Amino acid sequence: MAYIKIEDLTFKYNDAKSYALSNINLDVQKGDFVLLCGKSGSGKSTLLKMLKREITPKGDKTGSINIDDLDINQLDSKSSASKIGFVQQNPDNQIVTDKVWHELAFGLENLAVTPSQIRLRVSEVSEFFGITKWYHKSTSELSGGQKQLLNLAAIMAMNPDILLLDEPISQLDPIASIEFLQSVRRINTELGVTVIMSSHHLEDIFAMSSKVVVMDSGAIQIDGTPATVAEKMQDMQNHAVYSGLPTPVRMYHGLDKGGVCPLNVKESREYIASHITKSKSRLMQQDQSGITSMENVIEVSNCYFRYNRNGRDIISGANFTVKKGIITAILGGNGAGKSTLLKAMAGVVKPYAGSINVCGKNIKSYKGSSLYKGLISMLPQDPTLLFSRSTVREELESAKPLRDDPQIIPNEQLTQLLDIEYIMDMNPHDISGGEAQKVAFAKILKLNPSILLLDEPTKGLDPSAKKVLADILLSLKGSGVTIVLVSHDVEFCSMYADICSMFFDGGIVSESDARGFFTANSYYTTASARIAKGFFDGVVTTSELIAMARHCI
Amino acid sequence: MSRLERYNPLVIFIYFMLAIFIVMFSMHPVIICISFIASFALSLKLEGVIKIAKSLIYILPMIIIITLTNPLFVHKGATELFFINGNAITLEALIYGLAVSLKLSSIIYWFRVYSYIMTSDKVVYLFGKVSPRLSLVLSMSLRFVPLYVKKFREADDATRALGGYATSNIKDKLLAKLHVFSIVFSIAIEGAISTSDSMSARGYGLGKRTNYHNFKWLWTDTITIIVVIILGVLTSVIMALGYSDFDYYPLIDSIQSSALSVVSYISYLSLAVAAVAVEIKEGVTWHILKSRI
Structure with a gap:
C-alpha cells in the first residue's frame, strides 16, 4: 500500500482556460526520494502545492490525495501543518523573522510547543544542519545558500514525515546547491523522511533519487527508478528535459552500447574503461588566435572597489579586457565580486582607483544616460528588479530601444522565441523565477544594446529555455553584439562562451578560450571533462565526449 | 561579552x-x-x-x-x-x-x-512580555527593513544600468527614484504573499502561539x-x-x-x-x- 496515493487528480486555476494538472496518478512509498522534472509550467509546482493544504491555490480540483490512507482534507490542522513540510524556490521570501534562532523556532511557536521543548528541538536541528555557528546572526546577514538551508532547517524543526521542495536550488550557486542537496539526502537516508522535490538541475539529483517523475503539460509522462527513466528517455532526445539529464546518462544514450546505465562520473569512467578499445586520444584544438587580435570594447585596468570605507576590497587590482563581438564569460565563487565587476563595467558602481574605458573613452566621461543609449545594458541577477508594470505585455512595451539601428530580433519573434506568449497578460511578479528571467531578458533585448552585460542569465532556467537563450546570444553575437556574462553555469559557459575568465580574490586570475580554460581546470570544469580526463584530453562538452568515445569504442 | x-x-x-x-x-x-x-x-x-x-x-x-x-x-x-x-x-x-x-x-x-x-532581539523579547503578537510584528519588521533597503539599492543600480537616470537634473533623478520605488513596492507585495504562504505552511494562525526566546x-x-x-x-x-x-x-x-x-x-x-x-x-x-x- 502506497504511503502517498494520488488518484485521478485534475486541477484548473480559477481564471485559467486550460488544466494545470490532468489525471495525475502517482504512488509514493514511505521513505522515497521522488524527483519531479519537466519544463517550466509543466505543473510541477502546482502538483507539490496540492499536497500541502495550507497553500493549495484556488481552483477546480477533482480526484483525491491520500496520505497513509487518510484524505489530506481530513488531516487535523496541526498535523497538516507540521507533518508536511514545504520549501519554496525563493530563499528570501520564506524567512519570517529577523534572527536565525527565531526562524528555527517559528513553526514550533505556532504549534504552541512549550519553550523548553522548543529549545531542545531547535538545538538539535541547529547541530544537524551545522547552523550553530550562525545561530545568533540576523537573517539579513546570511548568504543565499545559508538562507535556503535555514528554511529547510526551520521546516525540519517541526519533525515532518513528508518534505516537499519546489525547485529549492534554482537560485543557489553550485557549491551551495550541493551542500543543500546533501542535507536533503541526509534527511531522506538518516531520518527516513519521504522527499518530493522538483528541479531543473538533474546532474546531481538524478542519481540521488529513488523515483523520477517526468511531467509535461500537467500530466505525468514517465515515472520509475532513475535507471528505467534513463532507458526510456533514450528515444526522447527532443524532449524538453532531455538536455537537462545528467551527462553520464546522455553519454550512455549516445554510445548506445547497452549495459547498466552509469549515473555519476565514477561509474561513467568505469563504463568507458570497460568499453574502450583504442588507446588514448586527443581532441584537436581549434585555432583561437583570431580573438586576441580583436578590438577591445571594455578595458578595466587596475581597478579597486569596496562598498564601504572600512570594508574589504571587493575588487582589488582587477585587469580585464572585453573583445568586440564575442561572448566572454566570468566564472568564480559566490560572493567573490564577479557581479560587482560587471556593475563597474556598467558604470553603476564606481571604482575608487583605476580606470575603465568603454569603446576607448573613460567611463566617467559618459554623461547622463549616454552610456546606456544603445551602448550598454545590464541584466541584473534578480530579474524582478526590472518589473514595475502590472502585466508582462506592458512591461515589454515600456522598454523603448535606445538607439535607432534596426532591432536585431523583432519583438513578435522575441516573445515567440522565448516562449513567453502564454504569460503576456500575467503580472510579472506572479510568474516563476525562470519565466521572470526570460521576460527580463526580452526587456533588455528590446533596448537594443551593442554591449550586453548579463548577470547569471541561466539562473532558474529549464534546459530548453537555456538552449533558446544560447541561440539568441549566438545570433546577437553574429550581428556584432558584444556579450559579457557572469555565471556559475559551467556547462553553459563551456558550450557557448568564446573566452572564459576566472574571478578570484578581487581580480581575474586566469583567462583563456573556453576549451583551454575547462581542460586546464580539474575541479571547476564540466562533468564531461571530468569523465574524459585521461581517456580523451581536450573534451569539454557532452557532444564532444560522445563523439570521441564513439570514435574509440 | x-x-x-x-x-x-x-x-x-x-x-x-x-x-x-x-x-x-x-x-x-x-x-x-x-x-x-x-x-x-x-x-x-x-x-x-x-x-x-x-x-x-x-x-x-x-x-x-x-x-x-x-x-x-x-x-x-x-x-x-x-x-x-x-x-x-x-x-x-x-x-x-x-x-x-x-x-x-x-x-x-x-x-x-x-x-x-x-x-534588537532583547527588545523583541521585552515586547513579547507585553504582547506576543506585537513582538512578532516587530521581529518581522526588523527582518524586512534591511531586506528592502538592500532591494532598493539593487533596483536603483538596475535602473541606472538601463539608462533610467536620463540626465543628472533633479526632476529626472526624482522620476527615476519614483520608478525604483514602484519596483521595490511591487517586489515587497509579492514577497509578502510568499511570506504569508510560508507562515501558514508552518501553522501560523492555528490558535494560541507560544513565545520562544533565548533568555533565561x-x-x-x-x-x-x-x-x-x-x-x-x-x-x-x-x-x-x-x-x-x-x-x-x-x-x-x-x-x-x-x-x-x-x-x-x-x-x-x-x-x-x-x-x-x-x-x-x-x-x-x-x-x-x-x-x-
Missing part, C-alpha cells in the same frame, strides 16, 4: 529606566553629578576610549553653549557678574545652565549604553532586580517628599545634609555606579582567572 549583557533584558530595562527617570526629574547637583560621572564611566568601560572621545566632539560644545546661553536669556539670580545691554548676567543662571547641560549629557550617555546593550531568568536576576527596585524607589520617594529639592534662584541653596537627603544621595549613588562596578568586577575576575591559567 560584558556582564550587563548577560542579565535578563527585563533587569536591564528596569535598571536603565530608573537611573534615567530619577535624573530626569531632579535638578539636584549631587544627583546630576553622580548621574554624569556614573554614565560617563559606564560608557567609557563598554564602548572604549575612542568612541567616547568622539562623543565629546558634540557633548563638550553642547555643555559650553547651554551654560553660556542660559544667563543670556534668564536674568534671575542675586549675584550679578556684569551687564549686557542693561541685562544682568548672574552667577546663578550660569550655574543652572551648567547643571542642565550636565543632566542632558548624562541622559545621552545613559541612552548610549542602553542602546548598546539592548540589541537566573536567581542573580531576581536578586539584582529586587536591589535595583529598592534603591530606585527609595531615591524616588525621598525626592518626591521634597528632601532633595534644590533651588538655583534667587540664591543657590546649600546642599542639604539631613539624614533622609543623605540616604537619597547614597541610594542613587549605589544605583548609578552598580552597572560600572559590575563591569569592573567582571574585568578583574577575568584577569585573575587568566593569570591562574
Whole structure:
C-alpha cells in the first residue's frame, strides 16, 4: 500500500482556460526520494502545492490525495501543518523573522510547543544542519545558500514525515546547491523522511533519487527508478528535459552500447574503461588566435572597489579586457565580486582607483544616460528588479530601444522565441523565477544594446529555455553584439562562451578560450571533462565526449 | 561579552529606566553629578576610549553653549557678574545652565549604553512580555527593513544600468527614484504573499502561539532586580517628599545634609555606579582567572 496515493487528480486555476494538472496518478512509498522534472509550467509546482493544504491555490480540483490512507482534507490542522513540510524556490521570501534562532523556532511557536521543548528541538536541528555557528546572526546577514538551508532547517524543526521542495536550488550557486542537496539526502537516508522535490538541475539529483517523475503539460509522462527513466528517455532526445539529464546518462544514450546505465562520473569512467578499445586520444584544438587580435570594447585596468570605507576590497587590482563581438564569460565563487565587476563595467558602481574605458573613452566621461543609449545594458541577477508594470505585455512595451539601428530580433519573434506568449497578460511578479528571467531578458533585448552585460542569465532556467537563450546570444553575437556574462553555469559557459575568465580574490586570475580554460581546470570544469580526463584530453562538452568515445569504442 | 549583557533584558530595562527617570526629574547637583560621572564611566568601560572621545566632539560644545546661553536669556539670580545691554548676567543662571547641560549629557550617555546593550532581539523579547503578537510584528519588521533597503539599492543600480537616470537634473533623478520605488513596492507585495504562504505552511494562525526566546531568568536576576527596585524607589520617594529639592534662584541653596537627603544621595549613588562596578568586577575576575591559567 502506497504511503502517498494520488488518484485521478485534475486541477484548473480559477481564471485559467486550460488544466494545470490532468489525471495525475502517482504512488509514493514511505521513505522515497521522488524527483519531479519537466519544463517550466509543466505543473510541477502546482502538483507539490496540492499536497500541502495550507497553500493549495484556488481552483477546480477533482480526484483525491491520500496520505497513509487518510484524505489530506481530513488531516487535523496541526498535523497538516507540521507533518508536511514545504520549501519554496525563493530563499528570501520564506524567512519570517529577523534572527536565525527565531526562524528555527517559528513553526514550533505556532504549534504552541512549550519553550523548553522548543529549545531542545531547535538545538538539535541547529547541530544537524551545522547552523550553530550562525545561530545568533540576523537573517539579513546570511548568504543565499545559508538562507535556503535555514528554511529547510526551520521546516525540519517541526519533525515532518513528508518534505516537499519546489525547485529549492534554482537560485543557489553550485557549491551551495550541493551542500543543500546533501542535507536533503541526509534527511531522506538518516531520518527516513519521504522527499518530493522538483528541479531543473538533474546532474546531481538524478542519481540521488529513488523515483523520477517526468511531467509535461500537467500530466505525468514517465515515472520509475532513475535507471528505467534513463532507458526510456533514450528515444526522447527532443524532449524538453532531455538536455537537462545528467551527462553520464546522455553519454550512455549516445554510445548506445547497452549495459547498466552509469549515473555519476565514477561509474561513467568505469563504463568507458570497460568499453574502450583504442588507446588514448586527443581532441584537436581549434585555432583561437583570431580573438586576441580583436578590438577591445571594455578595458578595466587596475581597478579597486569596496562598498564601504572600512570594508574589504571587493575588487582589488582587477585587469580585464572585453573583445568586440564575442561572448566572454566570468566564472568564480559566490560572493567573490564577479557581479560587482560587471556593475563597474556598467558604470553603476564606481571604482575608487583605476580606470575603465568603454569603446576607448573613460567611463566617467559618459554623461547622463549616454552610456546606456544603445551602448550598454545590464541584466541584473534578480530579474524582478526590472518589473514595475502590472502585466508582462506592458512591461515589454515600456522598454523603448535606445538607439535607432534596426532591432536585431523583432519583438513578435522575441516573445515567440522565448516562449513567453502564454504569460503576456500575467503580472510579472506572479510568474516563476525562470519565466521572470526570460521576460527580463526580452526587456533588455528590446533596448537594443551593442554591449550586453548579463548577470547569471541561466539562473532558474529549464534546459530548453537555456538552449533558446544560447541561440539568441549566438545570433546577437553574429550581428556584432558584444556579450559579457557572469555565471556559475559551467556547462553553459563551456558550450557557448568564446573566452572564459576566472574571478578570484578581487581580480581575474586566469583567462583563456573556453576549451583551454575547462581542460586546464580539474575541479571547476564540466562533468564531461571530468569523465574524459585521461581517456580523451581536450573534451569539454557532452557532444564532444560522445563523439570521441564513439570514435574509440 | 560584558556582564550587563548577560542579565535578563527585563533587569536591564528596569535598571536603565530608573537611573534615567530619577535624573530626569531632579535638578539636584549631587544627583546630576553622580548621574554624569556614573554614565560617563559606564560608557567609557563598554564602548572604549575612542568612541567616547568622539562623543565629546558634540557633548563638550553642547555643555559650553547651554551654560553660556542660559544667563543670556534668564536674568534671575542675586549675584550679578556684569551687564549686557542693561541685562544682568548672574552667577546663578550660569550655574543652572551648567547643571542642565550636565543632566542632558548624562541622559545621552545613559541612552548610549542602553542602546548598546539592548540589541534588537532583547527588545523583541521585552515586547513579547507585553504582547506576543506585537513582538512578532516587530521581529518581522526588523527582518524586512534591511531586506528592502538592500532591494532598493539593487533596483536603483538596475535602473541606472538601463539608462533610467536620463540626465543628472533633479526632476529626472526624482522620476527615476519614483520608478525604483514602484519596483521595490511591487517586489515587497509579492514577497509578502510568499511570506504569508510560508507562515501558514508552518501553522501560523492555528490558535494560541507560544513565545520562544533565548533568555533565561537566573536567581542573580531576581536578586539584582529586587536591589535595583529598592534603591530606585527609595531615591524616588525621598525626592518626591521634597528632601532633595534644590533651588538655583534667587540664591543657590546649600546642599542639604539631613539624614533622609543623605540616604537619597547614597541610594542613587549605589544605583548609578552598580552597572560600572559590575563591569569592573567582571574585568578583574577575568584577569585573575587568566593569570591562574
